Amino acid sequence: MTTVATTGALAQRPDKHGRTVTDRVGGALFDTLDVTGRNLRTLLRTPQALIFATIQPMIFVLLFRYAFGGAIRVPGTSYVDYLMPGVFAQSVAFGAIGTAVGLAGDLRSGLLVRFRTLPMSRIAVLAGRTLADLVRNLLVVAVMIGVGFAVGFRSANGAGGLFAALALVIAFAYAASWAFVALGLRVSDPEAAQAAAVPVVFLLVFTSAAFVPSASMPGWLQAFGTHQPVNALVSAERALITGGPAAHDVLVCLSWTAGLLLVFAAIAVRGYVRMGR
Amino acid sequence: MSENAIEVHGLRKAFGQFTALDGLSFSVAAGSVLGLLGPNGSGKTTTVSILSTALRPDGGSATVLGLDVVTDAARVRQVIGLAGQFAAVDPNLTGRENLTLIGRLSRVGRKRAGPRADELLETFGLSAAAGRLARTYSGGMRRRLDVAAALLHKPPVLFLDEPTTGLDPESRFALWDAVRDLARSGTTVLLTTQYLEEADALAERVVIIAAGRVADTGTPAELKGRFGAAVFDLGFGAPGDAEAASLVLAARGYAAERTGTTLRVRSDSGSGAVTGVLRALERRAPDPVSVAVREPTLDDVFLTLTQGGQPA
Numbered sequence: 001m002t003t004v005a006t007t008g009a010l011a012q013r014p015d016k017h018g019r020t021v022t023d024r025v026g027g028a029l030f031d032t033l034d035v036t037g038r039n040l041r042t043l044l045r046t047p048q049a050l051i052f053a054t055i056q057p058m059i060f061v062l063l064f065r066y067a068f069g070g071a072i073r074v075p076g077t078s079y080v081d082y083l084m085p086g087v088f089a090q091s092v093a094f095g096a097i098g099t100a101v102g103l104a105g106d107l108r109s110g111l112l113v114r115f116r117t118l119p120m121s122r123i124a125v126l127a128g129r130t131l132a133d134l135v136r137n138l139l140v141v142a143v144m145i146g147v148g149f150a151v152g153f154r155s156a157n158g159a160g161g162l163f164a165a166l167a168l169v170i171a172f173a174y175a176a177s178w179a180f181v182a183l184g185l186r187v188s189d190p191e192a193a194q195a196a197a198v199p200v201v202f203l204l205v206f207t208s209a210a211f212v213p214s215a216s217m218p219g220w221l222q223a224f225g226t227h228q229p230v231n232a233l234v235s236a237e238r239a240l241i242t243g244g245p246a247a248h249d250v251l252v253c254l255s256w257t258a259g260l261l262l263v264f265a266a267i268a269v270r271g272y273v274r275m276g277r
Numbered sequence: 278m279s280e281n282a283i284e285v286h287g288l289r290k291a292f293g294q295f296t297a298l299d300g301l302s303f304s305v306a307a308g309s310v311l312g313l314l315g316p317n318g319s320g321k322t323t324t325v326s327i328l329s330t331a332l333r334p335d336g337g338s339a340t341v342l343g344l345d346v347v348t349d350a351a352r353v354r355q356v357i358g359l360a361g362q363f364a365a366v367d368p369n370l371t372g373r374e375n376l377t378l379i380g381r382l383s384r385v386g387r388k389r390a391g392p393r394a395d396e397l398l399e400t401f402g403l404s405a406a407a408g409r410l411a412r413t414y415s416g417g418m419r420r421r422l423d424v425a426a427a428l429l430h431k432p433p434v435l436f437l438d439e440p441t442t443g444l445d446p447e448s449r450f451a452l453w454d455a456v457r458d459l460a461r462s463g464t465t466v467l468l469t470t471q472y473l474e475e476a477d478a479l480a481e482r483v484v485i486i487a488a489g490r491v492a493d494t495g496t497p498a499e500l501k502g503r504f505g506a507a508v509f510d511l512g513f514g515a516p517g518d519a520e521a522a523s524l525v526l527a528a529r530g531y532a533a534e535r536t537g538t539t540l541r542v543r544s545d546s547g548s549g550a551v552t553g554v555l556r557a558l559e560r561r562a563p564d565p566v567s568v569a570v571r572e573p574t575l576d577d578v579f580l581t582l583t584q585g586g587q588p589a
Contacts, residue, residue, distance in 0.1 A: 110365035
């Protein structure tokens, strides 16, 4: 009882700015939701970004399913079932480029300067950006599932396996958007953000086993391609969707996700707080 | 609380090799309007960025309402408003959405933010355009929205960074009126501008900065008075003629500055001195093609100070 009372009193003791812990947590939460709302509105009002985020993976589905797919042999499964986990990963990885571009745009327009001079929570600008991108990713992934089913994709492991795989995709996408927030803050120019982000994403997506089995790659490329986060995600998705032993792949994927999130959230927040020094 | 709402002591800031602020010091009395005047690159925006906690100084100190802008930044943000060329609104939100968002983030209160936004839209003549995206606004409307965005939480200290740069005269005068109203209600305003006319019209005191230092300070009247009682603008047919005339005048103790074919001559003894000037030129230099006698403007003070000349 006493302990609880003391802890409660501590939490409600005003800090040097006259705010209690409850005020600060509540404030950060509301600020984050307000910034998220703003980003989603902006997204809806620049539909070309949203259209690009969905059309472009659709083109990949059509290309790989019908143009290249016939020439690609994958062990133990049909190519469309092999392809779709790769497409889910690819669509959120490409989407993360938009995170960097959007934030760099706010930086260049001067909106971030305005935010940084307001008595709002410091973390809300970044948390609101990544939360809005999470919503966008949910949308994009939902569209891609529809596209996948339309071209013959089925989850051998049932709905449970599919949803577990998609949960990994969304978690990974959230971590990735923090990485691209850190990048966007650094370049302060949307074109530069695009130029910096695109090669990173291409390298990770196309050296992974997203579209073709790693076994067909030369040894040196395989060594890189099979030890990077996008590949970890794709492997874990496939294990969950096709059934069979998945624990190891899922663990590797979650480790990458947690690691990326911790490292890049720390870099991003530090970068934001230290801006102007 | 000190009588000065803003105090700046020996502020320094460098960007790589470029020294933006080189020991800047000035203060702004509570409830007054101060004009911070200087050419591009003189350090005006850097000063406002530091005072509004967006930028950290390399050295020196600054306080707003007694709060240090570095160590007490969070509390400084509660008492300031910032509008300027480098602090934007969101072009993809409507005017009302912009103000409601910024109101909420300024901790106006979730219920108060909407009504407060409407109030300011009304004040700044934006009610009719409240539902339009800010990217469709004209330059003048955008600036008014910018200033409104700085006022949601009724800050006692307001920073306006070149609020009228690039505006047409009508929009400029409308903004001037808004600033006057704020000053009348007791808001301390720090206004940066390149327009001497603007500082003259709005500011009780002017600080002229050049190369990150204070070049001069005073009321607009003092600065003009220090410059001399009258100015003669002598126009010549060619730059060479003007140059020849300036040498002749300099030899006779007149302070003359040439800009193209125009020679600007300052006089301590009022407009009557024009006959002396013309007599000094007679037969020794080409005749001027035009002569204008006028009162000194802040422009004269400004040009003299920033070009390293001495007031007469």
